[in-house]
Amino acid sequence: MSSESDELQDLVPADARSIYSETVIDHAMAPRNLEAIQNADGFASERGPCGDTMEIWLRIKSGCIARATFMTDGCGPSIASGSMVTEMATGKSTGEAHRITQRDVLDALGGLPEDSEHCALLAAKTLKAALKDYIATKQEPWKRTYRRH
Numbered sequence: 001m002s003s004e005s006d007e008l009q010d011l012v013p014a015d016a017r018s019i020y021s022e023t024v025i026d027h028a029m030a031p032r033n034l035e036a037i038q039n040a041d042g043f044a045s046e047r048g049p050c051g052d053t054m055e056i057w058l059r060i061k062s063g064c065i066a067r068a069t070f071m072t073d074g075c076g077p078s079i080a081s082g083s084m085v086t087e088m089a090t091g092k093s094t095g096e097a098h099r100i101t102q103r104d105v106l107d108a109l110g111g112l113p114e115d116s117e118h119c120a121l122l123a124a125k126t127l128k129a130a131l132k133d134y135i136a137t138k139q140e141p142w143k144r145t146y147r148r149h
């Protein structure tokens, strides 16, 4: 962990530490892959039951995810979930990445409070939707013209 990350960790209130795992706090405070990809091979924007949105961009090379990035207007756990799911997807084949579940994200994060578990579901769902978009635009590349990203 970098010293910048250490400094951020010092800002985390003690009550947050009693609720969230160190991994959740780390990914929420210093999210990985937090950016858009121009002309991505796969993109999805999904809305969770809470009304928050997550977007995921994929760069695919030779059937594997070379790069996965995300943005969200959601809560801290959704930032941690987006960060974790993009880390988990990177380097995997599209088939392997499609099998990443909410449970996998929760396990990798060291769990989330029950009322935040849907944030991990939003991340897993958005990844699956971005992979679906990749397949659709691969089969019909003209669809990319009408995509916002």
Ligand code: FES
Pocket (backbone or CB within 6 Å): 048, 050, 051, 052, 074, 075, 076, 077, 078, 116, 118, 119, 122
């Ligand atoms: Fe909406 Fe976490 S994604 S509360």
